Amino acid sequence: MKKRKKIPHYGNVKPKSYRAIYEEKFYNILFQLRFPLMTIIFFTTVGVLSLMIINNKTDGKSVLNYLFHTVITFSTVGYTEGYTDNISLNRLFSTLFIMVAFPLAYLYGLVATVNTFLNSNIGEIYRYWRMYKHMEKLKGHYIIVRFNNITKETMKNLKRRGIKFVLIEPDRRREEEIKKFGVDFFVFDEPHKREVLLGVGIEHAKGLITAFEENTQDIAVIVTARLIRPDKDNFIIIATATNEGAGEKMKLLGANEVVIPSMTIGRRIASYVLHPPSPTISKFLEKIAYGERTDIDIIEMKVEGNSTLIGKKLKEIHMRQETGATIVAIIRKDGKMKIAPSGETEIKEGDALLILGHPKSLKRVEEFFEKALEEKEEEKQLEEVKLDD
Numbered sequence: 001m002k003k004r005k006k007i008p009h010y011g012n013v014k015p016k017s018y019r020a021i022y023e024e025k026f027y028n029i030l031f032q033l034r035f036p037l038m039t040i041i042f043f044t045t046v047g048v049l050s051l052m053i054i055n056n057k058t059d060g061k062s063v064l065n066y067l068f069h070t071v072i073t074f075s076t077v078g079y080t081e082g083y084t085d086n087i088s089l090n091r092l093f094s095t096l097f098i099m100v101a102f103p104l105a106y107l108y109g110l111v112a113t114v115n116t117f118l119n120s121n122i123g124e125i126y127r128y129w130r131m132y133k134h135m136e137k138l139k140g141h142y143i144i145v146r147f148n149n150i151t152k153e154t155m156k157n158l159k160r161r162g163i164k165f166v167l168i169e170p171d172r173r174r175e176e177e178i179k180k181f182g183v184d185f186f187v188f189d190e191p192h193k194r195e196v197l198l199g200v201g202i203e204h205a206k207g208l209i210t211a212f213e214e215n216t217q218d219i220a221v222i223v224t225a226r227l228i229r230p231d232k233d234n235f236i237i238i239a240t241a242t243n244e245g246a247g248e249k250m251k252l253l254g255a256n257e258v259v260i261p262s263m264t265i266g267r268r269i270a271s272y273v274l275h276p277p278s279p280t281i282s283k284f285l286e287k288i289a290y291g292e293r294t295d296i297d298i299i300e301m302k303v304e305g306n307s308t309l310i311g312k313k314l315k316e317i318h319m320r321q322e323t324g325a326t327i328v329a330i331i332r333k334d335g336k337m338k339i340a341p342s343g344e345t346e347i348k349e350g351d352a353l354l355i356l357g358h359p360k361s362l363k364r365v366e367e368f369f370e371k372a373l374e375e376k377e378e379e380k381q382l383e384e385v386k387l388d389d
Contacts, residue, residue, distance in 0.1 A: 010228045016199030018187055019132035022125055029120045036112040044070055047097055054089055070097075135185045138201050141165055145191045145210040145221050147174055150240060150261070152181065154209060161359075166200045192220035194228065202228050207236035207256075215246040219253060226254030298328070299362050301369050303351040308375045315343030323364040325357030 047070030052058055055066075141164040144151050151167070158165050159182075167186040169178060178186055189196045191210070202208070202225065210221045218239045229235035236256040241247035247258035303309055309317055320326060330338045333350035347353075355365050 010194060013194045016195040018199055019129060019136060022129040022132060025125050026129060029116060029122055032116050033113055036109040040109040050093060054093060131185060135166060138164055139204040140206050143200055143202060143205050143208040146212050147178055148211060150211040168200060192224050194224055197225060197228060209238045211240040215241055219250060222250055222253050222255050232256055295358060297359050297362055298354060298356045301353045301355060301365060303347055303349060304373060305349050306373060308372045309347045310349050312347055313343060314341060314345050319368060323368055324361040325355050325365050327353050328356045329354040
């Protein structure tokens with residue numbers, strides 16, 4: 001009995017293959033060349049066979065010689081004759097052949113071929129095909145919706161960190177602007193459609209950023225994206241909103257974070273008033289907060305209930321020695337924050353550790369926390385084995 005194919009939770013929708021679209025365009029161009037190429041091949045074959053019959057020679061050397069003679073005849077080069085016998089008959093055939101083959105095989109074939117290549121934009125089609133071929137292999141990337149000043153700044157910072165992303169822009173008129181900006185992967189399509197998001201690899205992506213000028217468009221993208229990727233921990237959605245009300249709706253519909261530009265700018269200005277900026281400190285903190293520095297970063301690591309770190313003191317876990325990163329603060333489950341914790345500080349379940357360090361060191365921190373979870377799981381399995389014994 002044939003098993004039924006499992007339908008995904010988001011519906012029976014096929015990803016839009018942008019590579020296949022440009023492959024079809026490429027094959028359509030080649031299809032236009034079929035008659036010119038067939039004409040050249042046909043007259044070349046007729047010329048070679050006719051010379052073989054007239055001169056009654058079929059050996060390999062003669063065939064190659066007749067092929068050469070045929071080509072130089074219909075191309076009007078003709079600086080030598082490929083025969084030594086039946087000269088008058090050969091010349092009569094060559095004269096008639098060039099009168100027929102030149103306009104058909106040369107003028108029609110060559111002009112049609114050149115015209116096809118000049119008017120088909122085949123180079124551009126090939127570049128798009130190659131881009132989408134590489135795009136299909138992306139994993140752990142981000143999807144950015146809309147090309148504007150906000151996403152430009154976002155893409156600059158992501159590129160600086162070497163983070164891959166795919167841009168979806170509904171307006172194809174911005175093509176040249178996008179190319180000049182240096183976006184590696186982009187498509188022109190409607191981002192709220194399931195097949196489009198699937199086509200840019202949302203199933204393998206790390207997150208989505210949407211920054212339309214209108215809230216309704218952002219909401220449509222959020223709803224579709226969250227339908228395909230419902231797990232908020234493994235797929236983050238960041239959006240912009242024009243007001244708090246729209247921002248709340250977006251969070252209810254699945255956005256992890258919503259940025260309201262007017263509020264962000266207002267708070268930033270107020271911070272300068274309340275805390276007069278130091279030329280060094282403010283720029284340093286701002287660059288860390290906005291990811292502009294590539295040599296230092298900060299992350300938050302949660303202490304899960306099944307971690308072996310629970311109940312241990314900071315000096316006992318030797319995290320700095322193993323990773324090179326520093327714990328700058330601990331936020332307790334009740335929201336209280338402990339700044340610059342000492343080695344005597346005990347780690348508790350539900351703690352959030354703010355850790356500062358080089359990006360490579362922070363990668364080791366993530367592995368350190370994962371290892372702590374694995375060790376706890378191993379301890380649990382050993383205890384179960386002992387109980388069974």
